[in-house]
Amino acid sequence: MSAPRVLALFAHPDDAELLCGGTLALLADLGWRVHLAAMSPGDLGSPTLDREAIAAIRREEGRQAAALLKGVWHCLEARDLSIFFCDELCRRATALIRRVAPDLVLTHSPTDYLADHEETARIVAHACFATPVRLYAAEFGSDSEAPPRAAHPGQSQRLVAVHLEVREHDAQRRRGGQQHLALANGGEVHAHLSPLVAGGTGPQCHAPL
Numbered sequence: 001m002s003a004p005r006v007l008a009l010f011a012h013p014d015d016a017e018l019l020c021g022g023t024l025a026l027l028a029d030l031g032w033r034v035h036l037a038a039m040s041p042g043d044l045g046s047p048t049l050d051r052e053a054i055a056a057i058r059r060e061e062g063r064q065a066a067a068l069l070k071g072v073w074h075c076l077e078a079r080d081l082s083i084f085f086c087d088e089l090c091r092r093a094t095a096l097i098r099r100v101a102p103d104l105v106l107t108h109s110p111t112d113y114l115a116d117h118e119e120t121a122r123i124v125a126h127a128c129f130a131t132p133v134r135l136y137a138a139e140f141g142s143d144s145e146a147p148p149r150a151a152h153p154g155q156s157q158r159l160v161a162v163h164l165e166v167r168e169h170d171a172q173r174r175r176g177g178q179q180h181l182a183l184a185n186g187g188e189v190h191a192h193l194s195p196l197v198a199g200g201t202g203p204q205c206h207a208p209l
């Protein structure tokens, strides 16, 4: 029997590590295969480097983070601050989910301080729903050309999206220049598990991680 797979699909490199790195490490220790993914390579993440230079650095950081978890890194190559709920990005996310065939998907809270994060949550929720839909083509613009294919041969349809909510202490929130939420001493994380596809199991559950 193959190892269960978790896909952490977030907006930027480092989002997954900051928001659910501990959870991913625990799952890896339990034998899960970890797939770390970013919608964009974080190409606006430097006050000095140009976009390609910082993107290359952050892609490599993503690969190294995934390697620490004995996992795999993916990037959907959207652009920073230009992650919008659109047909193309929904299809790219669906293609990734079909390729990875995860048992669990982790993503942003739908309510966040940054539009890139909220849009990613919408894209991932949509992609989770679309993944098992046989006639939905993951290749952008190919609905009339691509033959439909099975989304997950042999895989159960228990795909769930997990939205993480992080509540920080005020002192943490005030950290100078901090643009990302940090999980530090006393941070609270709650996961809302929402079965999103037909065949999803059970009622919505709320469980602290």
Ligand SMILES: [Zn+2]
Residues within 6 Å of the ligand: 011, 012, 015, 117, 180
């Ligand atoms: Zn981010």
